[in-house]
Amino acid sequence: MLLSSVIIVLREVLEAALLISILIALSKKTSLSAHWLIWSCLLGLSGAIVYGMNINNVSDWFDGVGQEVTNAFIQLLIYCMLVLYILILSRFLVHKNTFHFLTRLIMIIIVALAITREGTEIVLYFFSVTHSKTHLTAVVGMTIGASIGVSVGFLFYYLLNSLKLEQSIFIGLILLLLVSAGMVSQASLLLIQADWLPAQLPLWNSSAFISEKSVTGQLLYVLLGYESTPTALQVSLYVLAIIVPIGLMQVLNKVYPKKINLASL
Amino acid sequence: MKSIRFFLSIVILSTITIMAFLAALNGYNDSMASAEELFDTELVDKANLLAISYSVRPPETRISDIAKFDQIKESQQSEQYFAFQIWKNEKILLTSINAPQDAIAHFESGFHYKNFLNHRWRTYSQYNKKTNIWILTAERIDIRYVLAENIVLETIIPVVIMLPFLGLLIWTIITYGLSPLRNLAQELGDKRADDLTALSIENQPVELIQVVNSTNDLFERLKASFLREKRFSSDAAHELRTPISAIKIHLHNLSHLISEDEQSFIQLRSSVDRMGHLIEQILNLNRTSTEQYMSRFSTIDLYSLAQEVIASEYKHFAQKNLQISLEGDSNTINGDKFSLELLVQNLISNACKYTPESGEVLIKVYCNVGDIIFQIEDSGSGIPVDKYERLFDRFYRLDGDCHTSNTIGCGLGLAIVKQIVELHHAEIFLGQSSFKTGLMVRVVFSKEDLS
Numbered sequence: 275m276l277l278s279s280v281i282i283v284l285r286e287v288l289e290a291a292l293l294i295s296i297l298i299a300l301s302k303k304t305s306l307s308a309h310w311l312i313w314s315c316l317l318g319l320s321g322a323i324v325y326g327m328n329i330n331n332v333s334d335w336f337d338g339v340g341q342e343v344t345n346a347f348i349q350l351l352i353y354c355m356l357v358l359y360i361l362i363l364s365r366f367l368v369h370k371n372t373f374h375f376l377t378r379l380i381m382i383i384i385v386a387l388a389i390t391r392e393g394t395e396i397v398l399y400f401f402s403v404t405h406s407k408t409h410l411t412a413v414v415g416m417t418i419g420a421s422i423g424v425s426v427g428f429l430f431y432y433l434l435n436s437l438k439l440e441q442s443i444f445i446g447l448i449l450l451l452l453v454s455a456g457m458v459s460q461a462s463l464l465l466i467q468a469d470w471l472p473a474q475l476p477l478w479n480s481s482a483f484i485s486e487k488s489v490t491g492q493l494l495y496v497l498l499g500y501e502s503t504p505t506a507l508q509v510s511l512y513v514l515a516i517i518v519p520i521g522l523m524q525v526l527n528k529v530y531p532k533k534i535n536l537a538s539l
Numbered sequence: 540m541k542s543i544r545f546f547l548s549i550v551i552l553s554t555i556t557i558m559a560f561l562a563a564l565n566g567y568n569d570s571m572a573s574a575e576e577l578f579d580t581e582l583v584d585k586a587n588l589l590a591i592s593y594s595v596r597p598p599e600t601r602i603s604d605i606a607k608f609d610q611i612k613e614s615q616q617s618e619q620y621f622a623f624q625i626w627k628n629e630k631i632l633l634t635s636i637n638a639p640q641d642a643i644a645h646f647e648s649g650f651h652y653k654n655f656l657n658h659r660w661r662t663y664s665q666y667n668k669k670t671n672i673w674i675l676t677a678e679r680i681d682i683r684y685v686l687a688e689n690i691v692l693e694t695i696i697p698v699v700i701m702l703p704f705l706g707l708l709i710w711t712i713i714t715y716g717l718s719p720l721r722n723l724a725q726e727l728g729d730k731r732a733d734d735l736t737a738l739s740i741e742n743q744p745v746e747l748i749q750v751v752n753s754t755n756d757l758f759e760r761l762k763a764s765f766l767r768e769k770r771f772s773s774d775a776a777h778e779l780r781t782p783i784s785a786i787k788i789h790l791h792n793l794s795h796l797i798s799e800d801e802q803s804f805i806q807l808r809s810s811v812d813r814m815g816h817l818i819e820q821i822l823n824l825n826r827t828s829t830e831q832y833m834s835r836f837s838t839i840d841l842y843s844l845a846q847e848v849i850a851s852e853y854k855h856f857a858q859k860n861l862q863i864s865l866e867g868d869s870n871t872i873n874g875d876k877f878s879l880e881l882l883v884q885n886l887i888s889n890a891c892k893y894t895p896e897s898g899e900v901l902i903k904v905y906c907n908v909g910d911i912i913f914q915i916e917d918s919g920s921g922i923p924v925d926k927y928e929r930l931f932d933r934f935y936r937l938d939g940d941c942h943t944s945n946t947i948g949c950g951l952g953l954a955i956v957k958q959i960v961e962l963h964h965a966e967i968f969l970g971q972s973s974f975k976t977g978l979m980v981r982v983v984f985s986k987e988d989l990s
Contacts, residue, residue, distance in 0.1 A: 275688060276567060276695070411692055417699050418560045425553035432550055489561060 279415030280422075281487055282399050286392035287420045288496045291427025292453065293388050297359075297381050299434035300446045304366055306374060314382040318389025325394045339468035346468070348391045349461035355384045356454035357519045360447060364523045365530075367443055422489065449497070451516055456499025458515035462508050463501065476503035543720075547713045552706045559702070563695045570694070574687035578678060579650060582663040585623065586676045590667060593625055593633065593674075620682045622660070626673040644675040653677065719744050723751070735762040772825050779818045786811050813949070820951040824933070827878050827958045839876055841883075841913055842869045842904045848883045849902070852891060859896045867904035870911045872984045874963050882959040883913070885952040886980055890917040892948060899974060909986030916972035916979045927969045931957040956982075 298308050325332070325344075333341045359380045362373060396416075403412035430449075434442045465471040481502035484491045494500035499512060624643050625633040631640070637656070644662030645651050651662045660677040667674070719742075726738060737755040740748060790808055797804060845865055849856075856863050872879075890900045898918040905912055922930065922937060929935050936950040960967045965984045972979040 275684075276692065277564070280564065411688055414692060414696060414699055418564070418695075421556050421702065422560050425556040428549050428553040429557075432546065489564065 275411045276415040276418075277487070279399070279403065279412040280419040280489075281492055283396055283416040283419030284423050284489065284492050285419075285495060286395050287423030288426060288492060289453075290385075290388045290392045291423045292430060292449075292496055294385055295427040295431035296434065296446050296449055296453075297385065299431050300363065300443060301377070301381065302435060303439055303442050303446075304363075304377070306377060310378045310382050311385065314385035315389060317382065317386035318393060321386060321390030322393025322397060325390055326397045329394065329398060336468070339470070342464045342468035343470065345391060346461040346464035346470075348387050349457045349464070352384055352387050352391075353454050353457045353461070353515065355380050355387070356450055356457070357522070359384065360450055360454070360519045361522055361526060363443060363447055363450075365526065367440065367447075368527065369530075426493070451519060452498050453496070454519070455512050455515040456496065459499035459501060459504070459508055459512045462511045466505070466507075471507060474505035474507055477506055477509060479503050544710075544713050544717055548706070548710045551709050551713075552702075555705065555709075556702060559698055563698050567691055567695060570691040571687055574690060575683075578683050578687070579661070579663070582650075582661065582676050582678055583665075585621070586663055586665045586674045589623055589625065589633075589674050589676070590665065590672070593672070594670070620679050622677045624673075624675045626675065627671055632672070638677075642675060643677045646673055652680070719747055723747060727754070735759075735765070772822065776818075776822050780815075783811065783815050783818065787815075817949045817951075820949055820955065823881055824951055824955050824958065827881065827955060827962060836873050836875055838871050839874045839879055840869050840871050841879070841911060842867055844876075844879060845883055845887075845902055845904055845913070848880060848887055852884065852887050855888070855891050856900070859891065859894070859898075861891060861894055861896070861898050861900055863891075863900045863902070865902045865904070870904050870906050872911050872963075874984070878959045878962060882956050882982070885956050886913075886915050886982075889952050890915055890919070890978075893917065893919040894977070895919065898977075901973070907983075911984040911986075912981060913984075914979065914981045916974060917977040918972065918974035919977045921971065921976045921978050922969070930969065956980075 294311065298311060301308060301310070329341065331340075332344055336343050359377070362377055362380070400416065403409050403416075406412070434446055437445065462471060466473050479502060484494060484500070484502065486492070486495060486500070486502050491500060491502070501508060504512075619637060622635045622638040622643055623633075624631060624635070624638050626642065626646070639655050641655070643655060643660065644653055644664045646664060646666075648664055648666050651664065653660050653662050659680045661680050661683065662675060662677040665674045665676075666672075723738070723743070735758045737758060738751050740751050740755075743751050790811060793804070799805075842865075849863060849865060853863075887900075887902070894900055894917040900918070901916045903912070903914040903916075905914075926937060930937075930953050932950075933954045934950040935954075936948060957967060960982055963984060965982055968981045968983070970979045970981070971977070
């Protein structure tokens with residue numbers, strides 16, 4: 275009971291905390307104010323409340339797999355926004371110009387969607403356990419999970435913040451790339467659960483090394499979309515999710531090459 | 540804005556949180572495993588106890604009697620939680636009241652799991668070869684788990700509760716630890732602009748000694764440079780004033796030898812006056828600059844100061860037949876006498892210079908909601924609003940060199956006034972005078988700074 279509530283809350287909080295901490299650190303590095311966070315939190319919380327209150331209706335959609343499909347759709351939307359953000363960031367690395375309005379808008383959407391999804395899960399879990407006998411254990415577990423998640427978020431933020439501009443953006447880019455591919459992997463798992471994607475035999479089983487039900491497993495799940503028993507489809511989607519933004523970055527670099535500063539020659 | 544206190548508090552608390560909770564979770568896992576072992580041992584003990592008590596009792600005892608005995612012995616809750624059976628030759632000899640008729644465990648020595656009565660049970664089977672008896676004991680896994688978890692949770696809850704207090708403690712300790720830095724910052728912030736005395740190195744922590752030493756070093760160099768500059772200006776003042784005085788004496792002597800109406804003579808005298816004025820003003824500008832000025836603030840009555848200056852400047856007003864009036868009453872401010880006198884004198888002489896003959900100049904000293912206001916208006920030609928800002932620039936004169944008035948001026952008067960206003964943290968405003976035409980200058984000494 276304790277471990278399962280730790281894992282459930284840790285997974286959701288860690289995901290949101292990591293995304294937020296990376297985005298805040300990067301917006302600080304690219305001289306953007308962090309006011310967008312307030313908006314995205316407000317939007318995300320109201321989204322979570324609306325989603326949570328209508329969860330029964332949503333579940334009934336698509337022959338009873340509405341919740342899985344909606345969550346998968348939100349994950350894919352976050353992925354698309356992350357890819358856009360990654361492209362803008364890679365432009366910043368080359369040209370040092372930020373599209374302030376666009377960047378802020380994208381960050382607001384990413385964090386608001388993430389909070390909506392994770393928030394709904396936490397709220398639903400909270401209400402389901404407060405009715406059970408062992409709710410003290412669940413509350414303790416949730417507190418532990420949330421605290422670890424937020425703490426890891428803070429440490430990531432300060433880590434990225436302490437690096438030099440180029441380094442932190444480069445590392446931020448890689449982290450975002452991995453997190454976004456993880457989103458696709460999660461979305462594909464949800465779609466498999468909803469029978470929208472075919473179920474296959476797992477390619478391998480690494481649960482003996484790193485169990486998904488351990489804290490390390492959760493950290494890897496959030497960071498890399500770690501799955502101990504992935505199917506071939508999941509793995510290929512994951513790889514594709516990493517290749518697409520990298521390919522787009524290459525295309526952008528070809529189309530808009532870095533202007534050579536004549537004065538520096 | 541980066542804060543060392545925030546950084547340290549959050550990073551330390553986050554690290555402790557992660558470490559403490561991971562340790563707690565690890566401890567939880569280990570404790571749960573130990574509890575499992577303990578419960579298993581208990582299951583074995585119970586089986587042993589049953590074996591002994593059964594061997595003591597005659598095997599003829601009927602099931603119902605034993606069931607009764609069992610009922611007395613076991614409480615209601617443990618009845619649901621614990622079950623046992625004794626089998627011989629595939630026949631049930633003895634059973635707990637809650638056990639089903641079927642065997643509750645496999646006939647295979649050791650621990651197993653089995654589902655019955657809608658629950659999952661941990662079972663233990665013990666076989667006695669001599670008597671050919673199977674003793675089967677079982678405990679409900681879910682209740683076992685809750686019991687174990689309740690015990691283990693007791694050790695984790697304090698860690699969770701402690702965390703906010705730990706956060707508070709870390710915050711307090713870091714605040715205390717950073718207090719020397721804060722004190723140093725405060726000491727530097729409280730220093731007056733002209734106070735260049737060295738900071739005390741006593742009671743400073745090792746980490747700050749280098750900072751204090753470097754700052755003191757800087758102060759020392761700054762002080763020397765100020766002194767040098769001050770000496771230079773006083774030397775320059777002396778060196779420049781002396782030849783001008785000499786020229787003036789020679790001019791006076793010359794006036795006896797040649798006609799005073801001679802054009803060149805008039806121009807020479809005017810140029811010498813202008814030069815003298817310029818030097819005085821440059822020296823005034825230098826003396827009243829904020830970084831240079833070593834002010835000695837005292838209580839000054841602006842009204843009587845204005846009276847004094849008007850009296851000393853009166854001859855210029857009389858020459859142009861200007862009407863000058865002073866309104867208001869005694870109002871004191873905390874300020875520097877020399878510079879305030881310079882301020883009033885510059886404003887009054889400006890008004891005198893730029894007001895045509897037979898014009899009017901009105902000076903007011905009054906109090907407005909605690910602020911003390913010095914205001915001067917003239918009936919001159921006035922200044923276009925868009926030129927107001929530039930008026931305070933050094934050497935700026937309206938219409939440049941083609942200034943229409945034939946007055947001596949170098950364009951430094953208002954720059955000096957502005958500097959003195961800043962020295963007193965006051966504010967200066969320009970506007971239309973209450974006469975038909977003309978300029979109004981208002982200096983507001985705010986009540987916060989007066990106190």
